[in-house]
Amino acid sequence: xxxxxxxxxxxxxxxxxxxxxxxxxxxxxxxxxxxxxxxxxxxxxxxxxxxxxxxxxxxxxxxxxxxxxxxxxxxxxxxxxxxxxxxxxxxxxxxxxxxxxxxxxxxxxxxxxxxxxxxxxxxxxxxxxxxxxxxxxxxxxxxxxxxxxxxxxxxxxxxxxxxxxxxxxxxxxxx
Amino acid sequence: xxxxxxxxxxxxxxxxxxxxxxxxxxxxxxxxxxxxxxxxxxxxxxxxxxxxxxxxxxxxxxxxxxxxxxxxxxxxxxxxxxxxxxxxxxxxxxxxxxxxxxxxxxxxxxxxxxxxxxxxxxxxxxxxxxxxxxxxxxxxxxxxxxxxxxxxxxxxxxxxxxxxxxxxxxxxxxxxxxxxxxxxxxxxxxxxxxxxxxxxxxxxxxxxxxxxxxxxxxxxxxxxxxxxxxxxxxxxxxxxxxxxxxxxxxxxxxxxxxxxxxxxxxxxxxxxxxxxxxxxxxxxxxxxxxxxxxxxxxxxxxxxxxxxxxxxxxx
Numbered sequence: 001x002x003x004x005x006x007x008x009x010x011x012x013x014x015x016x017x018x019x020x021x022x023x024x025x026x027x028x029x030x031x032x033x034x035x036x037x038x039x040x041x042x043x044x045x046x047x048x049x050x051x052x053x054x055x056x057x058x059x060x061x062x063x064x065x066x067x068x069x070x071x072x073x074x075x076x077x078x079x080x081x082x083x084x085x086x087x088x089x090x091x092x093x094x095x096x097x098x099x100x101x102x103x104x105x106x107x108x109x110x111x112x113x114x115x116x117x118x119x120x121x122x123x124x125x126x127x128x129x130x131x132x133x134x135x136x137x138x139x140x141x142x143x144x145x146x147x148x149x150x151x152x153x154x155x156x157x158x159x160x161x162x163x164x165x166x167x168x169x170x171x172x173x174x175x
Numbered sequence: 176x177x178x179x180x181x182x183x184x185x186x187x188x189x190x191x192x193x194x195x196x197x198x199x200x201x202x203x204x205x206x207x208x209x210x211x212x213x214x215x216x217x218x219x220x221x222x223x224x225x226x227x228x229x230x231x232x233x234x235x236x237x238x239x240x241x242x243x244x245x246x247x248x249x250x251x252x253x254x255x256x257x258x259x260x261x262x263x264x265x266x267x268x269x270x271x272x273x274x275x276x277x278x279x280x281x282x283x284x285x286x287x288x289x290x291x292x293x294x295x296x297x298x299x300x301x302x303x304x305x306x307x308x309x310x311x312x313x314x315x316x317x318x319x320x321x322x323x324x325x326x327x328x329x330x331x332x333x334x335x336x337x338x339x340x341x342x343x344x345x346x347x348x349x350x351x352x353x354x355x356x357x358x359x360x361x362x363x364x365x366x367x368x369x370x371x372x373x374x375x376x377x378x379x380x381x382x383x384x385x386x387x388x389x390x391x392x393x394x395x396x397x398x399x400x401x402x403x404x405x406x407x408x409x410x411x412x413x414x415x416x417x418x419x420x421x422x423x424x425x426x427x428x429x430x431x432x433x434x435x436x437x438x439x440x441x442x443x444x445x446x447x448x449x450x451x452x453x454x455x456x457x458x459x460x461x462x463x464x465x466x467x468x469x470x471x472x473x474x475x476x477x478x479x480x481x482x483x484x485x486x487x488x489x490x
Contacts, residue, residue, distance in 0.1 A: 013211060017204055017268065018285070022194045025203075029193045040203055047207045114179065116186035135183035136190050166180065 027071040030136040033121025079125030127162035204268025280306040321369035322353040327417035421456035461487035
């Protein structure tokens with residue numbers, strides 16, 4: 001009996017994977033700064049949470065928004081973990097983790113033009129997520145703030161600071 | 176930072192076209208499946224304590240500085256299926272694949288393995304939808320764990336998982352030949368499952384030498400020969416039926432029945448088929464159905480027989 005339930009769960013998970021794998025990956029890759037393996041890891045985490053919540057979730061049109069929010073949370077949490085680790089390492093006099101080597105990370109989309117998602121990879125977790133949501137997902141500042149769990153005022157400061165880091169003050173009113 | 180950076184609009188357009196490559200799709204699904212079986216661990220609670228742990232833990236942190244990523248399992252299969260190969264496999268996480276084999280169309284679902292044998296394919300695992308072109312001579316055969324599907328031309332789906340399975344017919348009629356030689360007809364809209372449900376076995380009297388014809392060998396030979404003859408008759412019947420040559424099918428059945436040497440089950444089966452052939456040929460089948468019910472009872476095909484007899488009474 002339990003094995004048939006297990007099998008049923010696997011089938012449901014597989015069906016959800018077939019329908020939503022590309023979508024979840026697409027959400028994650030926007031915050032990955034070009035690191036596909038990182039995006040795959042986050043997509044894996046999302047489907048693991050789906051697997052753990054199969055009994056309580058409705059697998060209808062409401063699933064996609066749920067997957068999106070979980071993907072955003074997973075990306076944000078992992079980026080913050082990375083930030084914290086780098087801060088700790090800096091505290092002990094170790095150089096921050098440079099991440100993947102430069103050629104892989106800073107790929108130009110055209111000659112001399114740096115891909116924006118790679119450029120966002122230089123920002124701290126919350127700034128990267130905020131700008132990613134605004135620029136790649138078309139979210140307003142308010143909605144992006146809500147998605148990453150900060151107030152509108154805090155989001156505004158994060159946004160301004162991120163643009164200063166990027167040297168792109170002119171984009172402030174773009175999204 | 177002074178590098179020229181892509182505009183948000185261009186980046187958004189580019190990222191919207193991102194998708195998993197076929198290999199990534201397979202690899203990711205295999206990781207998810209493996210983790211699903213092992214059940215996900217609860218969220219790590221050590222992160223909050225880590226910041227407070229102090230200099231002692233820093234040593235450990237240096238040791239685990241590199242982020243650990245679970246090892247990706249090896250690629251089990253690619254998503255592209257080559258119909259010329261002896262074995263056709265579609266990995267889990269791939270899209271369903273359609274291949275054309277000798278004019279037939281096979282739709283292989285993810286997680287399917289089909290082996291091509293000299294006399295036809297064998298579905299080892301998974302689900303396949305076959306659209307089989309019409310055949311004039313020998314039928315198209317598909318092996319499964321508990322028997323063989325024989326068709327002249329039709330559409331049907333086979334599911335085979337861990338020694339169990341089913342065949343569902345969408346168009347036409349197929350014949351399922353069990354490994355023990357028994358045959359069953361499956362028409363459009365019907366599904367046959369294997370293995371058979373286990374029924375309590377009845378104690379059968381052991382055959383005696385005299386009943387078997389003197390020696391065991393002497394009895395076995397005619398039985399094997401009869402089974403082989405029946406095979407040919409049923410194959411021919413399937414052909415005639417698929418070509419809508421019902422009058423010829425009825426004639427073949429009458430001839431076979433009158434030849435004798437049939438077991439009661441075979442007689443009942445052929446009689447039922449004869450009734451269907453008479454009906455389909457437009458000839459009156461009522462007399463036959465009444466005779467059939469009288470001779471064999473209505474236990475088998477009870478619903479269908481009852482409906483027919485009712486109709487006959489009304490006429």
